[in-house]
Amino acid sequence: MVTMTYGEAAKNALHEEMQRDPTVWALGEDLRRGGVFGQYKGLPEIYGPDRISDAPISEAAIMGVAVGAALSGTRPVVEMRFADFALCAVDELVNQAAKARYMFGGQAKVPIVVREPMGMWRSSAAQHSQSLESWYTHIPGLVVVCPSSPVDNYGLLKSAIRCDDPVVYMEHKNLWALEGEVDNNDPLPLGRCRFLRKGTDITLVSWSATVHETMAAAKTLNDAGASVEVIDLRTLWPWDKERVFDSVKKTGRLIVAHESVQAGGFGAEIAATVSDVCFRELKAPVKRLGAPRVPIAYAPPLEDTVRVTAAMIAETARKLMKM
Amino acid sequence: MTADPRAPQAARNLDLDRLLAHHKLMWRIRAFEEAALRANTDKLVLGAIHPSIGQEGVAVGVCSNLRTDDILASTHRGHGHTLAKGADPTAMMRELLGREGGTSNGKGGSMHIADFSVGMLGANGVVAANIHITAGAAHAIKLRGEDRVACSIFGDGAINRGPFLEGLNWAKVFELPALFVCEDNGYASTTRTADMTAGKGPAARAEAIGLPAMEVDGNDVVALDEAVRDAVAAIRAGGGPRFINAKTYRLTGHTAADPDGYRARDDVAAAWKRCPITRLAQTLADAGVRGDQLASHERDAIEEMDAVYDDAKAAPWPPLSRAFADVQDVGDPRNGAY
Numbered sequence: 241m242v243t244m245t246y247g248e249a250a251k252n253a254l255h256e257e258m259q260r261d262p263t264v265w266a267l268g269e270d271l272r273r274g275g276v277f278g279q280y281k282g283l284p285e286i287y288g289p290d291r292i293s294d295a296p297i298s299e300a301a302i303m304g305v306a307v308g309a310a311l312s313g314t315r316p317v318v319e320m321r322f323a324d325f326a327l328c329a330v331d332e333l334v335n336q337a338a339k340a341r342y343m344f345g346g347q348a349k350v351p352i353v354v355r356e357p358m359g360m361w362r363s364s365a366a367q368h369s370q371s372l373e374s375w376y377t378h379i380p381g382l383v384v385v386c387p388s389s390p391v392d393n394y395g396l397l398k399s400a401i402r403c404d405d406p407v408v409y410m411e412h413k414n415l416w417a418l419e420g421e422v423d424n425n426d427p428l429p430l431g432r433c434r435f436l437r438k439g440t441d442i443t444l445v446s447w448s449a450t451v452h453e454t455m456a457a458a459k460t461l462n463d464a465g466a467s468v469e470v471i472d473l474r475t476l477w478p479w480d481k482e483r484v485f486d487s488v489k490k491t492g493r494l495i496v497a498h499e500s501v502q503a504g505g506f507g508a509e510i511a512a513t514v515s516d517v518c519f520r521e522l523k524a525p526v527k528r529l530g531a532p533r534v535p536i537a538y539a540p541p542l543e544d545t546v547r548v549t550a551a552m553i554a555e556t557a558r559k560l561m562k563m
Numbered sequence: 564m565t566a567d568p569r570a571p572q573a574a575r576n577l578d579l580d581r582l583l584a585h586h587k588l589m590w591r592i593r594a595f596e597e598a599a600l601r602a603n604t605d606k607l608v609l610g611a612i613h614p615s616i617g618q619e620g621v622a623v624g625v626c627s628n629l630r631t632d633d634i635l636a637s638t639h640r641g642h643g644h645t646l647a648k649g650a651d652p653t654a655m656m657r658e659l660l661g662r663e664g665g666t667s668n669g670k671g672g673s674m675h676i677a678d679f680s681v682g683m684l685g686a687n688g689v690v691a692a693n694i695h696i697t698a699g700a701a702h703a704i705k706l707r708g709e710d711r712v713a714c715s716i717f718g719d720g721a722i723n724r725g726p727f728l729e730g731l732n733w734a735k736v737f738e739l740p741a742l743f744v745c746e747d748n749g750y751a752s753t754t755r756t757a758d759m760t761a762g763k764g765p766a767a768r769a770e771a772i773g774l775p776a777m778e779v780d781g782n783d784v785v786a787l788d789e790a791v792r793d794a795v796a797a798i799r800a801g802g803g804p805r806f807i808n809a810k811t812y813r814l815t816g817h818t819a820a821d822p823d824g825y826r827a828r829d830d831v832a833a834a835w836k837r838c839p840i841t842r843l844a845q846t847l848a849d850a851g852v853r854g855d856q857l858a859s860h861e862r863d864a865i866e867e868m869d870a871v872y873d874d875a876k877a878a879p880w881p882p883l884s885r886a887f888a889d890v891q892d893v894g895d896p897r898n899g900a901y
Contacts, residue, residue: 265706290706291706295733296729296732296733296736298729298732298733300695300725300726300729301695301698301726301729301730301732301733303695304692304694304695304696304698304699304726304729304730305695305698305699305702305730305733306699307695307696307699308636308684308695308696308697308698308699308700308701308702308703308713309699309700309702309703309706310699311679311684311696311699311700312634312684312699312700312703312704312713313703313707314703314706314707316699331689331692332692332695335688335689335692336687336689336692336695336696340685341889341890341891342670342889342890343667343670343671343675343685344667344670344671344675344677344679344685345665345666345667345668345669345670345671345677345889346668346888346889347666347667347677347678347679347680348679348684349892380890380891380896381890381891382891383891383893383894403892403893404892405891405892405893430893431893431894477894478893478894478895
């Protein structure tokens, strides 16, 4: 059992996977200085410039080169710096990485991990704060991972690197310093949710940083006498449908909470699917909590108005439970 | 950029066996494209096809200098490149018809034709996308310490997309074993490239990024063969990336459906006289090759590709389950899969 931060957990995972597999290498802007968030610190000295590679500010080239290198026997870990900047490389990710295996009839796979630090972070404003995970769930071929804790960032990054599919791996920028215990050295399975709390009255599903708001809400509700089940989805595609269904069939109530815009967010997919499959067991309408459909503002009070908070989650849960 | 200093064809020492092979391969490409156009007329190729008739010299001049384990990434107009890289035309034609046994089992069609077994990493439906993929393949080759070369062939339209700058810059910064060939047919889709392009053109842009760049007549397969041979040798020896602008002309429309109303008929008719096959045939005839030998290349190629088309017509559709195969390892793509 070792305590480490969310950022260190990912660094340790990458370090161990690079030791384990000589075909793994990382490329991105400023990686030789340890990455813009320090998440690669120490690795350049160990692995040299070939395997922890700097790159020009050419997101499309970084992504496209990774695709070509993945089709040629290596396993690139792509650093996009901010999820927002990955939009400069959408053709390379969506038309190339996600399609190559299928459109070439299975002649090759594209084992790349695309790290896209996401989410609101200290007045970063409209172009450095977005949570666009739902976009990628819509693209056949991609895996989408949004870890919320050090232990998951460690185990899921390992799995993402070992996965032969292109994985969009979205770490939340506000979580880099979050400490937690990492209890083993094994990869964690993609597509498996984590139960953070077991309960019988209501199911709360979330991912990434919103998991921590959800847990705070669950504590408040628990103190008020409700039995709350909290699921950290961890992987958005594929998502752990069976376990979410089982939970909702037991509790009869569901709230999906996420930082990204509510309209067209992945909460909509979960809500629609659960409403279909668990209709008979539902005791209340399925609720979604996401951001309003506005860009993220710079001024802290304006930024805060679009956040999904523990208080909002708890209040919505109380209404569903008529508390 | 260096102008081609070579002497006219007639004055050169010609490797006749090699040039006869080039002549034969160009005819095979021409006959494949003619068969594909027939398949289009017969409504058996339902998607878009972009014939390379008139541009066979580039495919042959470039690919004849690549080893099977060298990498090629191509464009939407990729049949000729793929065939010249060594792919089986039977599997290619089946792919164009969307049939079982196609190069991609009927899932890619003409615009995504690929044969990884001969180092052909795919035609690409997005203009210039193959430039990054080539840089990536070359990057992997360098990381693995291999002596292979990665090559991309793209059109002149591609030089106005970002990957031209980003990919060439990348290849030069990392001194990658990459050859970039601009197959310059003068048209970006149906628009004259010169009307939409600032500056002095593809080779000047490549040179500005630091790549040794050369202008070659892509319809003179003898000249292009030599230029590519030298470039590939330099790249394989560790000399870093190189650039060749190969001037050519597309003798048909942009796609099989393009009536080509934007080019004067006189210009197209004149271009037929500069067709790379006709020119090489003249060179070979001047060097004493018998006319019936050259004619047999045409006849054999047409016979081969007719048989290829007949085979594809008779081939079955892929099983429907194939629609759900090779999507990804993780997760089930079917709706309601729980």
